[in-house]
Amino acid sequence: MLNNAVGDLRTRRTRLALRDALLALxxxxxxxxxxVQDIADRAMINRVTFYKHYRDKYDLLEQTMQEMLNELSAPVATLLQEPTNHAVVDKLVPWLEHVAAHESFYRMMLGKEGNAAFAAQLRDYLEGMVEQTIKRMPRQSTTATLPLPVLRRFATAGFLGVVMWWLEQNRPLPVQQVAMQLHQLIQQLMPSRTQK
Amino acid sequence: MLNNAVGDLRTRRTRLALRDALLALxxxxxxxxxxVQDIADRAMINRVTFYKHYRDKYDLLEQTMQEMLNELSAPVATLLQEPTNHAVVDKLVPWLEHVAAHESFYRMMLGKEGNAAFAAQLRDYLEGMVEQTIKRMPRQSTTATLPLPVLRRFATAGFLGVVMWWLEQNRPLPVQQVAMQLHQLIQQLMPSRTQK
DNA sequence: TTGCATAAACTACACCATGTTGATATACTG
DNA sequence: CAGTATATCAACATGGTGTAGTTTATGCAA
Structure with missing residues (x-):
């Protein structure tokens, strides 16, 4: 059926339990x-009930991923307000802190046993961020030596790569330091910007 | 069972057929x-025979991936001989040509529907390359501003990201141009190197 | 508070992919 | 050419998926 009243307390409770169970697993x-039985067991929900809310485990994953990304957006929302050069570093910190808070989840989903779709979605999300940030930047020599899409992809993929490395190594560096290093790496890719 | 004489003509024929079928699929x-039935059908091999050679489809994938990476290594072997600054660009070309030759495979395996393990393996492989290249580089200011692992990860992940972008967009740029751009991006990440 | 409506639980089922077994036919190797 | 290894075939147990019908319980609105 898959159509339950989203307002109903039982429905919300069930979905929350399933979502939490999925994350834990x-x-x-x-x-x-x-x-599916694992999820149902962990959530203490009957397996049949699972199918009344989600088509399959991929369906549940998709919705859960979306929620994670929305959570991730919150700390960055303010970032877009004032894209001054130095403030960006500070704004990276809450972002990385969110990742650190859900460390195991991100490590799993982005790692070897991970899910390519999630990695791609996260990358797209980052690319969108970059795009918007660039738009609000003070007009300057837009005559980049490299095509923008290439530059953007290199930066976001590299960015994610470093975050993955950070998680894989069990966060050998404090958040602030990673933020600084990421900032520096990105800066080095923007030769149009005059060295202040 | 899983133990067949690798010399036997039938064995070689069967494994080749299965490997080709997997790639096509x-x-x-x-x-x-x-x-598994898909692979068997396509290879015109009995399904049971499949299990006499491979544990499961993941086993076959792993071996096939390894072969692809070995093929990939061939064009780069010479790269390590003379890591002079300008030669690297030229040596990237055969590498990208190999990827282009197996375009659909790489696009699939690295894309949204792809396999995270393969992406990780390819990244590791690239990191190994970088490491060896750095070792043979003329001694110079090793006092990089950033920790080497971070730099290496950023570079390889970004590199792969651009290659993925190139494949996703159906190779909008010729091989030479991509090679140049990748070279330039990597260069920008190496501030210790004096601008010649 | 009570009754109604709706969600959850339970039982049972058909379906499909997996991996294995034993018997038989086929074909490579020496 | 003979012997042995490999491929085929039919059959089966197992386990995960997704659905149906029925009963139980629980939240909601009057």
Missing amino acids: IEEKGFDAII | IEEKGFDAII
Whole structure:
């Protein structure tokens, strides 16, 4: 059926339990190894009830991923307000802190056993951020030596790569330091910007 | 069982057929959607025979991936001989040409429907390359402003990101141009190198 | 508070992919 | 050419998926 009243307390409780169960299981053994029965067991929900809310485990994953990305957007929303050169570093910090708070989840989803769709979605999300930030930047020599899409992709993919490295190594550096280094890396890719 | 004489003509024929079938199917519908029967059908091999050679479809994938990476290594082997600054660009070209030759495969395996393990393996492989290249570089100010692992990860992840972009867009640029741009991006990340 | 409506639980089922077994036919190797 | 290894075939147990019908319980609105 898949059509339950979203307002109903029972519905909200069930979906929350399923979502939490999925997150916990992903952290424990990765998404691929999970079967619907696992999710139902963990959530203490009947397996049939699962199917009354989600088509399959991929459906649940998709919705959960979307929620994670929305959460991720919150700390960055303010970032777009004042894209002054130095403020960006400080605004990276809450972003990285969110990632750190859900460390195991991100490590799993972005790692070897991870989910390519999620990585791609996160990259797209970052690219969107970059695009908007660039738009609001003070007009300057737009005659970049490299095509913008290439530059953008290199930067976002590299950015994500470093975040992954950071998680894989169990965060050997404090958030502030990673933020600084990421900022510096991005800066080095923007030769049009005059060295202040 | 899984132990067949690798010298036997039948064995070689069977494994080749299975490997080719897998590659074709990956290009058609991605790895996840493939079932063993698909591979057997396409290879015109009995399904049971499949299991006499490979544990499961993941086993076959792993071996096939390894072969692809070995092929990929060939054009780069010479790269390590003379890591002079300008020669690197030229040596990137055969590498990109290999990727272009197996375009659909790489696009699938690295894309949204792709396989995170393969992406990670390819990244590791690239990191190894970078590491060796750096070792043979003429000693110079090793006092990089950034930790080497971070720099290396950013560069390789960004590199792969651009290659992915190139494939996703159906190769809007000729190989030479991509090679140049990638070279330039990497250069910009190496501030220790004096601008010649 | 009570009754109604709706969600959850439970039982049962058909379906499909997996991986294995034992018997038989086929074909490579030496 | 003979012997042995490999491929084929039919059959089966197992386990995960998704659905249907029925009963139980619980939240909601009057």
